[in-house]
Structures are given as C-alpha cells and as structure tokens.
Amino acid sequence: MTDYADLEIGLHRRDSTTWRVEVRYSQRETDADINPEGLLTVEIDPEALRHLLDDEEAYGRALGQALFGGDVGNVYRQAIAAAQSQGVILRVRLFVGPSATKLHGLRWETMRDPRDGSPLLTDENIVFSRYLSSNDWRAVRLLPKSSLRAVVAVAGPSELDTFDVGRALAPVAVEEEAQRAKDGLSGLPTRVLAGGTTQQRLFDELRDGCDILYLVCHGYLDAGREPVLLLENDDGTAAPVRGSVLVERIGDLSRVPRLVVLASCQSAGDGDDRHSADGGVLAALGPRLAEAGVPAVLAMQGDISMQTVSRFMPAFFRELQRDGQIDRSVAAARGSIRDRFDWWAPTLLMRLRSGRIWYVSGLGRTGERFEKFPALVNEIRKHKCTPILGPGLTDQLLGSRQEIAQRWAKNFHFPMAPHNRDDLPQVAQYLSVWQGLAFPRDELGQYLRSELVSGYGSQLPADYYRDRKLGDLPLNKLMSDVWRIRYPTGSVDPYAVLASLPLPLFVTAQPWNLLAEALQADGKDPHVEPCRWKQLAQDDSWGTPDKFDTPDWAFAVLDDPEEQLAADDAGWPTSVFERDRTYRPDERRPLVYHLFGHLARPRSIVLTEDDYFDFLIGITKNKDLVPVGVRRAFADSSLMFLGFRLDEWDFRVLFRSIVNQEGDRRREHPHVAVQIDPEEGSTIEPERARAYLEKYFQGSNITLYWGSTESFVKELHDAWVAES
Helix, strand or coil, rough: CCEEEEEEEEEEEEEEEEEEEEEEEEEEECCCCCCEEEEEEECCHHHHHCCCCCHHHHHHHHHHHHHHHHHHHHHHHHHHHHHHCCCEEEEEEEECCCHHHHHHCHHHHEEECCCCCCCCCCCEEEEEEECCCCCHHHHHCCEEECCCEEEEEECCCCHHHHHHCCCCCCCCHHHHHHHHHHHHHHCCCCEEEEECHHHHHHHHHHHHHCCCCEEEEEEEECCCCCCCEEEEECCCCEEEEEEEHHHHHHHHHCCCCCCCEEEECCCCHHHHHCCCEEECHHHHHHHHHHHCCCCCCCCCCCCCCCHHHHHHHHHHHHHHHHHHHHHHHHHHHCCCCCCCCCCCEEEEEEEECCECEEECCCCCCCCCCCCHHHHHHHHHHHHCCEEECCCHHHHHHHHHHHHHHHHHHCCCCCCCCHHHHHCCHHHHHHHHHCCCHHHHHHHHHHHHHHHHHHHHHHHHCCCCCCCHHHHHHHHHHHHHHHHHCCCCCCCHHHHHHHHHHCCCCECCCCCHHHHHHHHHHCCCCCCCEECCCCCCCCCCCCCCCCCCCCCHHHHCCCCCCCHHHHHHCCCCCHHHHHHHHCCCCCCCCCCEEEEECCCCCCHCCCCCCCHHHHHHHHHCCHHHHHHHHHHHHHHEEEEEEEECCCCHHHHHHHHHHHHCCCCCCCCCEEEEEEEECCCEEEEEEHHHHHHHHHHHHHHHCCCEEECHHHHHCCCCCCHHHHCC
C-alpha cells in the first residue's frame, strides 16, 4: 500500500489582495517537523491574474510566484525533501477558507516553480487537490470496491440552437460519450442514462444508490452568472436546470455520490479545434457540490479541448481502478496529458483526507491478506466459536448509528461541537435530559419504522398498512419482512450464513429477532434470553402488546403465548434457564443472548451514555447478571465481533465487560473483529487511527479484518463450505 505525507496549505482573507496562510505538514511514523512559526502571508491579486488568462505559462508563473515565491515556498520545498527522503508521495491539499471564496476561480493547477518555471503539478510524486470544508456533518463511509455502483448520465437534448449562450452548441455524441464512460468504469456495476436524461430520471437513479456519478451535459452562465445545465425534457428538448437546484437535490440525498465527474461537451468545431462548450461552468459547480456533502468532484476548468478530455478520462479511471486513490489518479492522468496545451484544465475538489474512494476487503494496514479463516473454521468445527453481532449488520436497511445521531442532532438542535453530532449515545443522552427519559427510545422506534417504510414500503404487500398508522406497525415483523426483501431466497444473507454454523451460542447487541428467525429457518430450536442489566417496571412495554409479535418472537421464541404475555406483564420475562433447569445450549437448541436489550422492552435497550455506564457498572458488580454459560464462552472460545465500529461506545463497553469476566483463557483461541476503515471526517488522520486500533487489540489476540461485515461473512461461508 502506498504511503503518503500530507501538506495542507490554508488560505484566509486579510484584505482584497493579501491572504493569511496556514501550513501543516504531517507524516505517519516520523518525527519530521517543518511546520513554520509566526504569521505567513502572500499577495495574490485575482484581478491581475484575470488579464493573463490567454497566456497559460505567464498565468502559471505569476500564480506560482505569488504563492511559493517566499516563506510558503520554502516550506513547500522542505515538505518535498522530507517526503522524498522517506520514499513516500507528498499529498498537497490547498484549502480555500470561507473568507477566501474569490480564490476558487483561480487556475491553481497551472502553477509553475518560481525558480525555473517548470510546472509544479505534473509529477506523480506530488498529488494535488483543492480541499474544501462542508456544512454536511455526515461522515464519509468507505466501501469495499465490490460494493460500489456507478451512474453514467449523458444529456443530448435537441433544439440547442434556441439557447443564445454566446457560442454554438454542437449536438452531444451520446453513444460515444456513454461508451467512453463505460470503458473507464469497466469492472464496476454501471447504470447508463444515454438520452432521455431528465432531472427526474437522474435523481431516481441516484436515490437507488450511486457512488460514482459521471455526468455529461452542456452548461452556460445565465444573466445573473448562475450556472445552468442543459438536461432533457420528456420530449427530448433541452431542459435548463439551475446549478443551485442540482446541488440542493444532491445534498438532500440520504446517500450522496462519493465522486462526481462533470464531463464537458464539445462546442461546434472540427478536428483538433473542438473544445468544450461550457466555459468552465461545470467546474464552478465543484465547490458548491463539495459544500453540499459530495466528498470528491472532478471537473474541467476553462474551455478544455475534447482531444485532451478523450485522453485524460480513460487514464484517470484506469488509475482509479488500481487503488481507489482519487488524487493520485488525477495526478497520473494529468501526467499523461502534460504535452497538451490545456493539461491544467482537470480540477479536483475534495474533502477526503485519505484521498480514497474504496478499499479492498480483508487487507491489513500494510496490504496483507486476512489469513485467519482456517483457524476460525477449526474453532467452529469444535463448537468453540461465539459470534457477537453489532448494529452494523443492518446499516444497509436503517443507516448507521452515526446517521441516526446526525439526524437527531439536526432535528433537535443538539448544541455540542460538530464532531459530537455523530455520537448516538451522546445525542440520545441530550434528548433524555431535555425531552424526557422515554423520549429517545420512542423516537428510535419511530425512526426505524420510518426508514424501513420509506426505503421498502413500495415492495411490501398492498394491505400491509391497511387501517394502521406508522406507529402501529409491529416493528419486529416489519424488520423481518423488509430483511427478506433485501435478502431474497438464494442470496448470501449474513444471518442465514451464521445460522447455518453448528454453534451453541450467539450474542447480539441488536434489539430485533433476525438472528433467531434465521436459526429457526435453518431447522433449529433457538431460545432468546435478555441480559437483565436493569430493573424494569410493569409498564415498560413499547405501547400495547398487539403492536408486537411478542407471543411469537419476543424472548422465548416458541413458548406458550398466554404464559409469555403473563411473564411480560411482570417486567422481564422468565429466564429460559428457570423455565427449563436442564437446558444447555447446543447446535440444535442454540441460545441467542441479547446483551443490550430487545425491542419488546424498549427501556431494556442500552442507548444513552447513562445506559452504557449503568450497564458496565451493573455487570461488573454482579457477574451473575450474565449466565454462566455465556461468561464461559467469553473466556474460552473464539470470538467473532461482527457489525461493530471498534472505536464506539457499544463495542468499547462490550469489550471491557468481556475482559472483566473470570476464567480468562482468551489467548488460547484466535479472535477476529471486523472493522471498516476509520471514517473520513470522524478521525483527523485515518491511517494513524487504523494503526492505533491494530496496536490496541494486539494484547487480546484479536485480529482485525478491514472490510464490511457482509464481505467477511461471505468469505467465512466460502471457507466453511470448502472444509465441510
């Protein structure tokens, strides 16, 4: 895996031509310190540079001299030397602060070395991007390459001659543009809109899930200097769409694309004289899209020649397919067109500190493959493996806990710092203080129902909602029905894979019945038991019993309904170990142990900060709250942590509670924790955070699998089938 050093250059306004400069250099696992002390300033006059637009070399010399002619240039050269001495690539991020927005329009990519006039940004060992902040608090969750989805949208409207935009607009070569995009994206699932690209069709595709959007269309500036894109009406004629509308609608998506490529169309002309027809309008949308939450935007500034576009785009996508590093791919592609007069036109605006759009599942920090599957298969064969399921297994249905926290923080005016807004226990604690103790759990029920219905309601039976309000839908049943839509028969369902393993115990931090149902579907007789970490009153139900499928699947899966309802009235249901003194979990009658509560008793759910403290204190003071068989499994079996983020409350509390159990023989067994990479935005330096987590768990004999839970479960399934 390629390593990087980082140089961030921030520009902030002092007056119309003077800009304060902040410089920060960092390099993992070195003590290099070249961060300057004192105030740095530069003189950059955008108006003077505008008069040099027709002379790219003079423009680049002037801009390079302005930024790198003095102390900032000395720091830049020291950073290059430090990176070269360590054999790493230097990542340069130019941050244009909110007070310096007039600098967005400068052609930074043209910069030349003030000493010899050579271009600064055609060297693949120096990757450059314009780094932008965003008002969007959603963390950027990296995905495995296998999970990425692309949308290619090419708008080729008719009657272009009706638009007086100061130049002739040539018809869009729809099939040619679509094929170029598809060739670049080969290997990734790609949906193509080639013609008939209306605004509605475009956003229907984006709502279905899109990680890379490749948009080809004409554009122009209206009388108010507002960017306008030409999409299509239903009849194929041109439909002007204001850039602000496009940006707003993309920002409102529950899942914004990770990369937006805005590709220019040609104006009228022949041969090598053909150039783009947008005058840089698409590039002007870049900062707005980044501010709306799009992690990376690639666009063309100025009137780029179509020959340059035809060479740059395939090179960019070819490089991107290698390692998912967007800024490195742009640098390599820019190097491939360095002989072109407009080599500087491709512009990358990005808020990804790592520069990555995807990762390869299972790879460790240094790029090695995950090799613990044979050991895990051996432990499963001996019935000495305990899966521990976290909330992340159902993120694809409900969104992540971070997304829930962010939604609540926005809706209920959470007053703490922005970096705390994706911490669900902290936000839930705030709601419990200001809205009442029961409010966060009631709100959670409504949120879950709303997400399930909005995402899958159209695929449920027509009579599903008959005579029912949203709040009256039985949540466990709704969850189960939607899960079967998401994973129809024949697909690799993570719960079904786990249920097929010959294991006596499953521990879950999830409050629903998906695992128990999967075990029953596999022909087993599961028993469900909650951790009694707190006292429950008789009224601790979430509404009336008929809102839940409690008799079927609350705690004791197949018990008599009348007996179960009577137990429910008393708070906690009767323990399976009290109902059947001879019960011992085995592979045919496994135990599903709900560590952090169950939907049928909302106040049993561990949700707020206080809940986590009370849970940890309770089971630490009274170990008998956890059945002896579960404690024994914690201490004397291989543990598989699935669906947790290892730096969050639920895992940290769970991990500490396991460490505190008696009879610790954990070092005799291999353990694995599945962790996707640290999120962009939630950690300052994702690579250092990754190294920290690996080091933290070294003493516990826990190996980290870097990737999604779905990817891990599929590989585990393949390994188990191969050995069975």
